[in-house]
Amino acid sequence: MRRRVALGLAVVTASGVLALAAPGSAQAAETSCAGRKVRTLSFSTGSVQVYKRNGWICAITLAKRPGVERYMMVSVQARGLRAVVDEGMYSRLAGPRKTHAGQRKVRVKGAVGGGSVSSGWIRF
Template sequence: MGSGTRGVIRRLAAGVAVLTASGVLALAAPGSAQAAAVHACAGRKVRTLSFTTGSVQVFKQGRYVCAVTYAKNPRGTKPMSVSVQARGGRPWRIQKRATRQVGPVTVYAGHRCVWVKGSVGRTAVSSGWILC
């Protein structure tokens, strides 16, 4: 067998392995792929901060806090932002023009309070210190 043939066989074997693994995952947990697409953050949802043009969803997993800003009206791009700050730390922020969502932003909070902010257009929400 020549070196070119071995390369082709190796690539074919890798492709079969990927297809097999994806098939097994699809059969083992058919709802998990859909659930992952619904939430941009890992963990459980602990708060929803609603305002007139959107909402910020806050999630917690272990000692990490994650937030995503969603627009109520996904038509057209608009300035959006999301920010998470653990007490004693600096805020982590994403600010950009988007249609549906901005984020996720995840920070290590440990056992500290966090301050979450989000905006869509000119309207914003600020949580104050939460999850203490």
């Protein structure tokens, strides 16, 4: 009987630890883009980092001074497709957002507070 109780307690404890660890690791995985950095678009209140991997373009907007919650936005659009956008009130970053560009030109936009940047149509 004691073995069953001990085994049950061990299983519950292990599942609790995994449940607590999973959201943090999932969040950490979502705060960056895979691939190589191909461009950084800087502006007065932040920057947009653009990454490329196997035809996919991924972008993140980073605040120059993180910590204060304010409007932030990142947008990635492959020519001929709809823009993929993340916008809202954030304190550190907006995104990541990605789209499959293949050989198409891409437009990347970002904003933090009153500052913003747009790349225009460029090929990465």
